[in-house]
Amino acid sequence: MAGDLKVLVVGGGGREHALAWKLAESPLVARVYCAPGNAGTAREPLVVNVAGLPGGKPLKPGDPEEVLALARHLGADLTVVGPEDPLAAGVADTFAQAGLPLFGPSRAAARLESSKAFAKEFMVRHGVPTARFEVADSPAAALAAVARFGTPVVVKADGLAAGKGVTVAPDRRAAEEAVRAAMEEGAFGEAGRRVVIEECLEGPEVSVLALTDGETVLPFPPAQDHKRVFDGDRGPNTGGMGAYCPAPVLSPDEEDFVMDRVLLPTVGGMAAAGTPYRGVLYAGLMLTRDGPRVLEFNCRFGDPETQVILPLLEDDLAELMLAALGSGAGHGGGGLDRIRARGLRLRPGSAVSVVMASRGYPGPYEAGKPVEGLEVVATRPGIKVFHAGTRIGPNGRTVETAGGRVLNVVAVGATLRDAVRDAYRAVALIHFEGAHYRSDIAARAVADD
Ligand code: AMP
Ligand code: GLY
Numbered sequence: 001m002a003g004d005l006k007v008l009v010v011g012g013g014g015r016e017h018a019l020a021w022k023l024a025e026s027p028l029v030a031r032v033y034c035a036p037g038n039a040g041t042a043r044e045p046l047v048v049n050v051a052g053l054p055g056g057k058p059l060k061p062g063d064p065e066e067v068l069a070l071a072r073h074l075g076a077d078l079t080v081v082g083p084e085d086p087l088a089a090g091v092a093d094t095f096a097q098a099g100l101p102l103f104g105p106s107r108a109a110a111r112l113e114s115s116k117a118f119a120k121e122f123m124v125r126h127g128v129p130t131a132r133f134e135v136a137d138s139p140a141a142a143l144a145a146v147a148r149f150g151t152p153v154v155v156k157a158d159g160l161a162a163g164k165g166v167t168v169a170p171d172r173r174a175a176e177e178a179v180r181a182a183m184e185e186g187a188f189g190e191a192g193r194r195v196v197i198e199e200c201l202e203g204p205e206v207s208v209l210a211l212t213d214g215e216t217v218l219p220f221p222p223a224q225d226h227k228r229v230f231d232g233d234r235g236p237n238t239g240g241m242g243a244y245c246p247a248p249v250l251s252p253d254e255e256d257f258v259m260d261r262v263l264l265p266t267v268g269g270m271a272a273a274g275t276p277y278r279g280v281l282y283a284g285l286m287l288t289r290d291g292p293r294v295l296e297f298n299c300r301f302g303d304p305e306t307q308v309i310l311p312l313l314e315d316d317l318a319e320l321m322l323a324a325l326g327s328g329a330g331h332g333g334g335g336l337d338r339i340r341a342r343g344l345r346l347r348p349g350s351a352v353s354v355v356m357a358s359r360g361y362p363g364p365y366e367a368g369k370p371v372e373g374l375e376v377v378a379t380r381p382g383i384k385v386f387h388a389g390t391r392i393g394p395n396g397r398t399v400e401t402a403g404g405r406v407l408n409v410v411a412v413g414a415t416l417r418d419a420v421r422d423a424y425r426a427v428a429l430i431h432f433e434g435a436h437y438r439s440d441i442a443a444r445a446v447a448d449d
Pocket of ligand 2: 298302303305
């Protein structure tokens with residue numbers, strides 16, 4: 001039987017489809033509104049897409065007052081924000097002032113993502129292992145730092161740059177170009193007026209996402225993203241071409257290390273500073289020869305990591321989120337410490353997601369291509385397709401492409417190898433003009449198995 005909670009999910013990509021799907025499964029939840037959602041959320045039981053504010057104005061997710069107005073209009077008992085911009089803009093603070101529950105950190109806590117200089121200085125203060133760095137406020141200071149570090153070196157815009165603010169520069173010329181683009185040409189606007197110059201590390205990358213109520217930390221199993229567009233990690237960076245979970249590249253000892261040296265000191269440090277971090281904390285890590293190092297924090301769920309983490313979660317996500325907010329009383333929640341004591345309930349096995357993208361992505365791409373095969377795939381056990389850039393076609397029935405990343409084809413299997421096989425079998429049944437995908441998602445982990 002469905003519960004009585006109404007949940008608003010802000011966003012319209014694969015991550016938000018996964019969140020809406022998982023929240024709709026909760027026995028506490030009556031309805032999930034997705035703003036704006038996509039063709040996948042539109043077809044999900046109990047999920048309703050909301051195009052915008054009353055009167056038809058499309059929602060500006062970066063405007064906290066608009067998100068609050070929508071939540072009030074819908075009578076949302078819980079609001080969950082997918083992307084970082086609304087959190088960095090203070091949507092959690094706006095909701096807190098209005099007394100409405102929102103899952104996600106305050107503006108001050110979201111600085112762990114929204115300012116790389118803040119995050120790096122915080123990590124140094126709290127002994128969190130990260131690459132050596134310098135913060136520069138002028139091109140001259142940045143170039144001097146580049147000279148001190150030598151190459152390769154990493155140049156990062158301080159602020160939010162939609163995942164494009166990081167340059168791994170192989171030589172001095174590339175580093176100088178990155179500094180110039182960010183600081184003089186304004187390639188990232190205000191976000192690049194200040195830069196972080198960073199030591200270049202080497203090793204496999206892994207993402208650890210954890211729920212926290214500001215004190216208790218509950219990590220999900222580690223996941224690995226595939227950022228480059230082509231097989232073998234070649235070609236330009238994308239928003240993520242696939243992922244799998246759990247990622248065996250992070251050993252149990254390293255998992256403990258990440259908990260003790262990264263997650264707990266970070267959550268503890270934020271609380272001690274008077275800016276407690278509540279929500280999901282995402283640590284992007286590089287596993288160097290000297291141990292795990294934090295490359296970045298994100299203040300939100302990862303995309304596409306969420307699409308492989310949530311299918312393995314047996315627990316009720318709404319209950320976990322309410323517990324993280326400390327507002328679970330009456331809804332079966334009551335603090336993450338209680339859940340930590342019994343442990344997260346996870347399904348055995350592995351999940352793999354293969355992203356199907358539009359021709360041209362991550363460059364310019366065409367939209368409006370009909371997507372075929374979704375009905376067939378929907379009947380296959382262990383397969384779930386989370387939509388990213390899709391919409392319902394003008395006839396009101398067909399699904400068509402509407403973005404660069406179109407679909408996340410997810411398989412859950414007893415082993416990683418099974419999940420990979422099943423995901424690619426499902427991919428082979430889905431068609432749209434110009435579709436491309438990587439054929440080596442999780443291949444390295446399977447080979448090492
Ligand atoms: P970030 O947004 O900070 O995670 O950076 C994006 C990507 O740049 C990471 O996923 C890494 O592949 C790469 N990167 C960031 N920092 C470093 C570093 N210090 N050394 C090597 N690669 C890095
Ligand atoms: N998977 C990378 C991110 O969510 O930032």
